[in-house]
Amino acid sequence: MGRGHCGQDIWWHGKLRGCGYRITASREAILEAFMRSADRHLSAEDIYISVHNANPGIGLTTVYRTLEILVDMGMVFKLDFGDGRARYELATAAGQANHHHHLVCTRCKRIIDYTDFIDDEVELLKRTEKGLSEKYKFDITNHLIQFYGVCDTCKTAK
Amino acid sequence: MGRGHCGQDIWWHGKLRGCGYRITASREAILEAFMRSADRHLSAEDIYISVHNANPGIGLTTVYRTLEILVDMGMVFKLDFGDGRARYELATAAGQANHHHHLVCTRCKRIIDYTDFIDDEVELLKRTEKGLSEKYKFDITNHLIQFYGVCDTCKTAK
DNA sequence: CTGTAAATGATAATCATTACCATTGTAAGG
DNA sequence: CCTTACAATGGTAATGATTATCATTTACAG
Ligand SMILES: [Mn+2]
Ligand SMILES: [Mn+2]
Ligand SMILES: [Zn+2]
Ligand SMILES: [Zn+2]
Numbered sequence: 001m002g003r004g005h006c007g008q009d010i011w012w013h014g015k016l017r018g019c020g021y022r023i024t025a026s027r028e029a030i031l032e033a034f035m036r037s038a039d040r041h042l043s044a045e046d047i048y049i050s051v052h053n054a055n056p057g058i059g060l061t062t063v064y065r066t067l068e069i070l071v072d073m074g075m076v077f078k079l080d081f082g083d084g085r086a087r088y089e090l091a092t093a094a095g096q097a098n099h100h101h102h103l104v105c106t107r108c109k110r111i112i113d114y115t116d117f118i119d120d121e122v123e124l125l126k127r128t129e130k131g132l133s134e135k136y137k138f139d140i141t142n143h144l145i146q147f148y149g150v151c152d153t154c155k156t157a158k
Numbered sequence: 159m160g161r162g163h164c165g166q167d168i169w170w171h172g173k174l175r176g177c178g179y180r181i182t183a184s185r186e187a188i189l190e191a192f193m194r195s196a197d198r199h200l201s202a203e204d205i206y207i208s209v210h211n212a213n214p215g216i217g218l219t220t221v222y223r224t225l226e227i228l229v230d231m232g233m234v235f236k237l238d239f240g241d242g243r244a245r246y247e248l249a250t251a252a253g254q255a256n257h258h259h260h261l262v263c264t265r266c267k268r269i270i271d272y273t274d275f276i277d278d279e280v281e282l283l284k285r286t287e288k289g290l291s292e293k294y295k296f297d298i299t300n301h302l303i304q305f306y307g308v309c310d311t312c313k314t315a316k
Numbered sequence: 317c318t319g320t321a322a323a324t325g326a327t328a329a330t331c332a333t334t335a336c337c338a339t340t341g342t343a344a345g346g
Numbered sequence: 347c348c349t350t351a352c353a354a355t356g357g358t359a360a361t362g363a364t365t366a367t368c369a370t371t372t373a374c375a376g
Binding site for chain 2 (some may be wrong): 063072078080082092103105106112114115116118120121124127128129131132133135137138139140141143144145146147148150151152155
Binding site (some may be wrong): 317318319320323324325326327328329330331333334335337338340341342343344345346 | 348352357371
């Protein structure tokens with residue numbers, strides 16, 4: 001298990017190592033950028049800029065490459081909200097603290113992260129996953145749930 | 159209500175007119191392409207090619223433009239499966255006959271349309287939509303549900 | 317400390333999607 | 347059935363996010 005310069009465990013070191021990846025300054029900086037703004041949906045460029053403050057040497061290519069492996073490993077979730085660029089957020093499995101789904105305004109593209117699940121929602125998802133994985137022999141690792149509609153602002157704006 | 163050359167009603171004429179759009183040969187050809195392969199997830203280029211057989215004059219630009227208005231009108235659903243191009247399918251509301259969700263293999267990108275468990279899901283979705291639209295004042299028009307995992311083939315191929 | 321393969325970054329290439337603009341076609345009104 | 351206004355079209359160029367290349371640097375096993 002990796003340790004930071006103050007001695008604390010770094011949770012993601014083991015994950016990277018376990019998949020045969022090396023621990024590098026770029027990867028650390030990019031993960032930190034994610035944790036610094038855990039509430040936003042970052043584009044590759046957002047991360048590139050965010051990382052540049054503390055570490056100007058990191059190139060955009062490395063950001064893309066790192067994002068790809070983080071997505072493959074399941075640590076980061078890649079999202080498409082239809083604005084022409086991919087968005088990324090730290091992945092959280094169903095049941096974890098800040099697991100959430102999305103409410104997308106098709107008019108103004110505003111995104112709302114919601115966690116107000118009806119209690120049954122998690123329960124049903126669990127059952128659905130079980131049924132699907134049995135019938136189709138899939139190992140299900142994640143899900144994406146988004147509701148589309150028109151937000152309050154866009155409604156009243158006519 | 160529009161009528162075909164044999165007298166039958168054309169279901170989508172009214173929808174287009176209702177939104178102030180004109181009935182054109184391109185739009186007819188594109189809708190027909192969708193109906194001709196209702197089971198696939200077509201890219202803009204797929205449609206362009208499909209349409210060219212019967213109507214070589216239609217340009218790719220028009221395909222993109224038509225897709226955009228069909229998506230805005232809610233007749234077509236735009237999907238992203240992470241292969242670098244948008245995919246489209248005829249939209250079906252929850253409750254309609256062939257409404258379905260997706261099972262996506264993150265390894266080989268295979269997509270399975272599934273309708274199993276839809277009844278349970280639809281019931282819960284209805285309640286969730288109601289709760290969300292009240293709390294966030296959204297008019298919800300659609301939803302996207304995808305499960306990600308590793309398919310049988312990719313598992314055994316290891 | 318060293319050797320080796322992974323990782324990086326600058327740059328060029330790719331390629332899906334959009335912007336432009338001159339031309340054509342739809343359909344409302346007479 | 348004509349006219350007319352303007353929506354729609356299609357060819358082409360431009361855009362912009364993502365990838366590919368390749369020479370150089372770096373992590374880390376031994
Ligand atoms: Mn989110
Ligand atoms: Mn489908
Ligand atoms: Zn809105
Ligand atoms: Zn697969």
